Amino acid sequence: MLEMRLDRPGSDAVAQALIELAATFGDRLACSLAVREQHANTTTWVAGEPPDAVVFPRSTEDVQQVFRICARHCIPLIPYGTGTSFEGHVNAPFGGVSVDLKDMNRVLAVHAEDFDCVVEPGTTRNQLNAHLRDLGLFFPVDPGADTALGGMASTRASGTTAVRYGTMRDNVLALKVVLPSGELMTTSRRARKSSAGYDLTRLIVGAEGTLGIITELILKLHGIPEAVSAGVCRLPSVQACCDVAIAAIQSGIAVARIELLDEMQVRVCNAYSKLAMPEQPTLFLEFHGSEAGVVEQAERFGASAAEFGADGFDWAHESEARTRLWQTRHDVFWALRSYRAGAKVVVTDACVPISRLAACVAATKDDIEASGLVAPIVGHVGDGNFHASVLVMMEDPDEVARATALIDRIAERALAMEGTCTGEHGIGEGKRHLLVPEHGEATVGAMRAIKLALDPKGIMNPGNIV
Amino acid sequence: MLEMRLDRPGSDAVAQALIELAATFGDRLACSLAVREQHANTTTWVAGEPPDAVVFPRSTEDVQQVFRICARHCIPLIPYGTGTSFEGHVNAPFGGVSVDLKDMNRVLAVHAEDFDCVVEPGTTRNQLNAHLRDLGLFFPVDPGADTALGGMASTRASGTTAVRYGTMRDNVLALKVVLPSGELMTTSRRARKSSAGYDLTRLIVGAEGTLGIITELILKLHGIPEAVSAGVCRLPSVQACCDVAIAAIQSGIAVARIELLDEMQVRVCNAYSKLAMPEQPTLFLEFHGSEAGVVEQAERFGASAAEFGADGFDWAHESEARTRLWQTRHDVFWALRSYRAGAKVVVTDACVPISRLAACVAATKDDIEASGLVAPIVGHVGDGNFHASVLVMMEDPDEVARATALIDRIAERALAMEGTCTGEHGIGEGKRHLLVPEHGEATVGAMRAIKLALDPKGIMNPGNIV
Numbered sequence: 001m002l003e004m005r006l007d008r009p010g011s012d013a014v015a016q017a018l019i020e021l022a023a024t025f026g027d028r029l030a031c032s033l034a035v036r037e038q039h040a041n042t043t044t045w046v047a048g049e050p051p052d053a054v055v056f057p058r059s060t061e062d063v064q065q066v067f068r069i070c071a072r073h074c075i076p077l078i079p080y081g082t083g084t085s086f087e088g089h090v091n092a093p094f095g096g097v098s099v100d101l102k103d104m105n106r107v108l109a110v111h112a113e114d115f116d117c118v119v120e121p122g123t124t125r126n127q128l129n130a131h132l133r134d135l136g137l138f139f140p141v142d143p144g145a146d147t148a149l150g151g152m153a154s155t156r157a158s159g160t161t162a163v164r165y166g167t168m169r170d171n172v173l174a175l176k177v178v179l180p181s182g183e184l185m186t187t188s189r190r191a192r193k194s195s196a197g198y199d200l201t202r203l204i205v206g207a208e209g210t211l212g213i214i215t216e217l218i219l220k221l222h223g224i225p226e227a228v229s230a231g232v233c234r235l236p237s238v239q240a241c242c243d244v245a246i247a248a249i250q251s252g253i254a255v256a257r258i259e260l261l262d263e264m265q266v267r268v269c270n271a272y273s274k275l276a277m278p279e280q281p282t283l284f285l286e287f288h289g290s291e292a293g294v295v296e297q298a299e300r301f302g303a304s305a306a307e308f309g310a311d312g313f314d315w316a317h318e319s320e321a322r323t324r325l326w327q328t329r330h331d332v333f334w335a336l337r338s339y340r341a342g343a344k345v346v347v348t349d350a351c352v353p354i355s356r357l358a359a360c361v362a363a364t365k366d367d368i369e370a371s372g373l374v375a376p377i378v379g380h381v382g383d384g385n386f387h388a389s390v391l392v393m394m395e396d397p398d399e400v401a402r403a404t405a406l407i408d409r410i411a412e413r414a415l416a417m418e419g420t421c422t423g424e425h426g427i428g429e430g431k432r433h434l435l436v437p438e439h440g441e442a443t444v445g446a447m448r449a450i451k452l453a454l455d456p457k458g459i460m461n462p463g464n465i466v
Numbered sequence: 467m468l469e470m471r472l473d474r475p476g477s478d479a480v481a482q483a484l485i486e487l488a489a490t491f492g493d494r495l496a497c498s499l500a501v502r503e504q505h506a507n508t509t510t511w512v513a514g515e516p517p518d519a520v521v522f523p524r525s526t527e528d529v530q531q532v533f534r535i536c537a538r539h540c541i542p543l544i545p546y547g548t549g550t551s552f553e554g555h556v557n558a559p560f561g562g563v564s565v566d567l568k569d570m571n572r573v574l575a576v577h578a579e580d581f582d583c584v585v586e587p588g589t590t591r592n593q594l595n596a597h598l599r600d601l602g603l604f605f606p607v608d609p610g611a612d613t614a615l616g617g618m619a620s621t622r623a624s625g626t627t628a629v630r631y632g633t634m635r636d637n638v639l640a641l642k643v644v645l646p647s648g649e650l651m652t653t654s655r656r657a658r659k660s661s662a663g664y665d666l667t668r669l670i671v672g673a674e675g676t677l678g679i680i681t682e683l684i685l686k687l688h689g690i691p692e693a694v695s696a697g698v699c700r701l702p703s704v705q706a707c708c709d710v711a712i713a714a715i716q717s718g719i720a721v722a723r724i725e726l727l728d729e730m731q732v733r734v735c736n737a738y739s740k741l742a743m744p745e746q747p748t749l750f751l752e753f754h755g756s757e758a759g760v761v762e763q764a765e766r767f768g769a770s771a772a773e774f775g776a777d778g779f780d781w782a783h784e785s786e787a788r789t790r791l792w793q794t795r796h797d798v799f800w801a802l803r804s805y806r807a808g809a810k811v812v813v814t815d816a817c818v819p820i821s822r823l824a825a826c827v828a829a830t831k832d833d834i835e836a837s838g839l840v841a842p843i844v845g846h847v848g849d850g851n852f853h854a855s856v857l858v859m860m861e862d863p864d865e866v867a868r869a870t871a872l873i874d875r876i877a878e879r880a881l882a883m884e885g886t887c888t889g890e891h892g893i894g895e896g897k898r899h900l901l902v903p904e905h906g907e908a909t910v911g912a913m914r915a916i917k918l919a920l921d922p923k924g925i926m927n928p929g930n931i932v
Contacts (some may be wrong), residue, residue: 113821176773183908189818194886195622202668223718252689265883351657355579420660442649
């Protein structure tokens with residue numbers, strides 16, 4: 001079996017590389033402990049592993065320059081966007097240089113007539129959408145936080161709107177990528193489809209920075225829908241919420257968002273967002289379309305939900321009420337953080353075929369209860385994807401052990417149900433041990449062969465995936 | 467630069483491999499010239515290059531057995547579905563064994579509640595859709611011919627419905643692939659989305675059999691729409707047809723199909739399908755949705771088309787009329803074949819950003835006129851993709867030279883307009899010289915590195931892509 005190189009470069013090599021980087025980048029190279037620790041501070045329970053330095057490139061040429069210097073000395077490179085990954089992707093377990101792309105945040109072009117745009121990787125999704133608003137266009141992928149689009153591509157992110165608009169896999173048309181050799185690769189062109197050779201766009205999307213650094217993205221855009229209707233629907237059980245979602249998907253109701261919050265999560269949101277939602281399993285919904293279409297979809301949905309015991313809807317027809325609703329949903333992670341002072345929030349990411357979803361969530365709730373832990377559930381239930389967020393006191397070894405067992409069990413159940421251990425967060429450091437159980441040796445062997453072929457020195461974000 | 471091995475195996479090696487294959491497969495190994503030539507008979511002007519033998523596996527284990535024998539002797543393997551490729555994909559330029567998958571044509575499972583199914587690669591799309599009809603489900607990708615689903619995945623096929631349902635890239639959930647080592651790789655699971663490692667599904671989709679042989683596909687299914695409405699709309703010019711399509715896409719009208727036929731193509735179809743359509747640039751259209759939704763979409767489309775000078779519609783409300791309409795469209799290739807007796811039909815495949823489509827088609831029509839050749843145009847204009855089908859007498863060197871120049875010019879223009887030389891047919895042998903002009907050296911270098919990593923002996927469908 002092929003093996004990855006996983007040793008730390010010698011201190012001489014690091015020192016030499018830093019001298020060369022400093023000569024090129026001046027005060028755009030930071031070596032202070034504070035900045036380095038900031039760049040390992042991930043929203044996960046994986047311990048922070050700071051890089052040896054952080055560099056702030058401003059252009060593709062800058063990134064190529066960083067690669068050339070680091071490749072010469074075999075120094076690892078860790079791409080950094082907004083640091084919002086859940087699986088330790090920005091950690092530097094073998095040291096090296098964090099490449100912070102925050103200064104590469106320009107929207108380079110918008111082709112409104114072609115529904116695409118060209119952005120740098122540090123551009124965040126809110127920044128892009130603010131830029132697009134007056135054109136009647138938007139970029140739909142919405143993982144909650146205001147994340148960098150390069151990072152979203154690298155983790156194959158999705159979120160609340162994937163049920164309607166797809167994930168990053170579906171919404172990236174092409175990429176510019178600096179390869180470990182320092183060469184610049186353009187994966188595809190602006191045509192909507194192509195059969196010209198291997199799909200390197202999709203290979204880089206989800207590669208978690210292990211094959212190169214994205215320095216430009218061509219993204220698909222969508223027209224802001226003529227009408228948007230949103231609302232909240234409460235049901236007697238989490239199972240009923242899943243059943244309603246399944247029925248909606250199966251009957252072809254085009255929901256744009258369908259998000260589950262269990263009763264515990266509603267309590268957490270009430271506390272953080274100062275709301276008084278009844279503490280019941282709840283669906284947050286949104287429909288996009290024409291004025292007539294949205295009404296038709298919502299009515300069909302309402303009729304279906306009533307059959308599962310929904311006790312009416314609170315429709316948020318006004319744009320302001322909708323904003324409040326989705327702000328509450330987007331704040332879930334921060335609400336969890338503040339709910340139990342001092343606890344780490346460990347977000348699981350099971351995704352199963354939708355026919356298994358209700359059983360999977362119900363069994364997970366039983367596990368949570370048996371564990372004695374606090375672990376509210378939210379879910380992109382239209383995709384069969386849900387997150388139990390385990391609140392863990394890291395000082396309590398018994399609690400950490402119970403949390404570890406619970407988190408492993410959730411992943412194992414997803415695999416047993418023909419699902420995946422990660423619907424949208426990626427493997428990173430945190431889920432590397434699950435890659436072979438999920439895919440098998442032959443598949444992981446092929447991934448390793450590709451990694452070695454494109455990054456023979458193993459300098460690109462080592463410690464992630466393979 | 468990495469180089470592929472491209473030499474023919476010695477005759478001893480071939481003889482030894484054939485003896486071993488015969489011992490294992492008996493009369494499921496064919497060596498007659500007739501069968502071998504059949505398996506090189508591609509619907510293209512690339513000259514036929516027959517394999518040394520054809521084997522007919524019945525299972526994944528059979529395919530693995532073929533791999534083990536052929537890998538041992540470094541014998542090329544050429545996967546064969548229905549032989550409908552346009553770019554010489556099933557040719558054997560270095561000899562070897564054609565692996566005909568026609569006996570692996572079972573629908574292994576349909577998960578109606580999850581909108582997916584599991585099929586063997588020799589299953590054709592019509593066969594699958596017949597199987598699904600009673601369940602209210604269908605598989606949407608429709609390249610015209612009744613092609614094998616394994617071949618459709620391998621060429622990243624699309625066709626008339628991609629504008630609404632996407633291409634094979636979007637509709638394959640997971641694959642089983644026998645790798646050149648003989649190992650079996652499962653690329654993903656039945657969950658709708660996953661971030662677990664490199665996207666090997668998308669790497670194999672479009673790899674044209676150069677990285678392994680697909681032995682099982684999990685495909686996404688869709689609900690048969692409640693209502694379908696189709697029709698024909700004539701416009702004063704090809705430019706106006708493109709403008710109507712662009713306006714429809716840009717205003718968010720959810721066309722399920724929007725197909726251009728230029729006046730020459732209408733004439734060809736009239737002759738073959740015994741119709742009397744006015745010989746004018748024409749759009750074939752289809753809308754899918756609820757009863758109310760289809761009417762709304764069609765009315766909005768009609769209003770928009772009228773602004774571009776459409777002289778009314780012939781709506782095909784009855785299922786029978788719709789079948790006749792799309793049969794006519796599907797018969798285009800055969801209509802072209804019979805239009806000019808003895809001519810080869812060479813189908814080009816430019817795809818450009820939709821804002822460039824009208825200009826691209828108009829310039830192509832000028833080129834066709836200047837060339838003096840017969841080359842009717844059809845187009846999946848909602849995707850920016852169109853085919854000029856050049857009818858060429860291969861005995862006439864002057865005509866062949868003019869055709870070559872025209873075909874090259876069409877590809878060059880697509881590239882100059884930020885498009886691709888192949889929207890849906892693949893690179894094969896026919897377009898290999900266009901891969902570097904399309905992607906650049908760094909990208910093609912990465913493709914070569916991946917090919918070498920997964921197929922170090924270069925036995926998988928050599929002569930295609932890289």
